[in-house]
Amino acid sequence: MDPAFRFSHPIEVRYADLDPQRHVNHAKYLTYMEIARAQYLKQIGLWNGVDFDRLGVIVASASCSFLRPILYGMPVRVGVRTAKLGTKSLRMDYVLEDAQDGAVLATGSTVLVGYDYVQMVSIAIPGDWRARLEEFEGI
Numbered sequence: 001m002d003p004a005f006r007f008s009h010p011i012e013v014r015y016a017d018l019d020p021q022r023h024v025n026h027a028k029y030l031t032y033m034e035i036a037r038a039q040y041l042k043q044i045g046l047w048n049g050v051d052f053d054r055l056g057v058i059v060a061s062a063s064c065s066f067l068r069p070i071l072y073g074m075p076v077r078v079g080v081r082t083a084k085l086g087t088k089s090l091r092m093d094y095v096l097e098d099a100q101d102g103a104v105l106a107t108g109s110t111v112l113v114g115y116d117y118v119q120m121v122s123i124a125i126p127g128d129w130r131a132r133l134e135e136f137e138g139i
Contacts, residue, residue, distance in 0.1 A: 001102070005079030005095060006136065007043060009036040013074055023069035029106050030062055033094045036078035037110070040092075044136045046129055056126055058115035060089065064108035068098075075099035082133045088124050089113045090133070 001008055011032045019025035041047040047055055070076060077099040084091040089111055096106040114123040133139065 001077065001079050001097060002095060005081050005093075007036075007040045007081065008077045008079045009039045010099060011035060011076040011078055011096075013070060013072055013076060015072060017070075018072055023071055026064070026066060029064050029066065029070075029096065029108065032076065032078050032096060033062070033064070033080075033108050033110065036080045036094065037092060040080040044132050046132055053117045055117065056114060056129060057090070057112040058117075058122075059110050060113045061111045062108065063110075064094075064106055066106050068103060068105045070096070070105050076105065082137050082139070083109070085125065085130060085133055085139055088122055090125060 013024060017024045017028045038047070038049065041055075042049050075098065077097050079095040079097065081093050082090055083093040092110050092112060094106075094108040094110075095104060096108075097104055114125045114129075115121070116123050
């Protein structure tokens with residue numbers, strides 16, 4: 001894994017993830033990134049994995065570049081990092097790799113916006129989030 005990614009999460013490819021071409025459907029790549037992102041936020045203490053109203057961010061955009069097919073039974077690892085931290089938004093980058101040989105299967109990114117789920121309005125990235133992200137990522 002690229003050393004720029006200080007966090008990674010293993011993904012189990014399920015039979016239900018496959019499409020008629022017998023590889024993982026393109027939409028599942030974003031799901032794999034979402035799973036890894038949730039674990040990243042839990043790992044660095046920004047989300048408890050339960051209280052969605054206090055999550056603090058919402059996805060504004062997502063992209064993925066597909067480099068190699070992911071096949072059933074392939075051990076996949078998703079690297080996650082906060083690459084850019086703005087006032088009201090942050091960009092997270094992802095790399096999906098074959099966990100056995102390190103081959104890059106896909107890359108992606110999401111832009112997350114600070115969000116108050118109770119008031120349903122965008123907000124500045126909370127100060128505690130900023131401090132933890134900066135510390136963890138060395139930004």
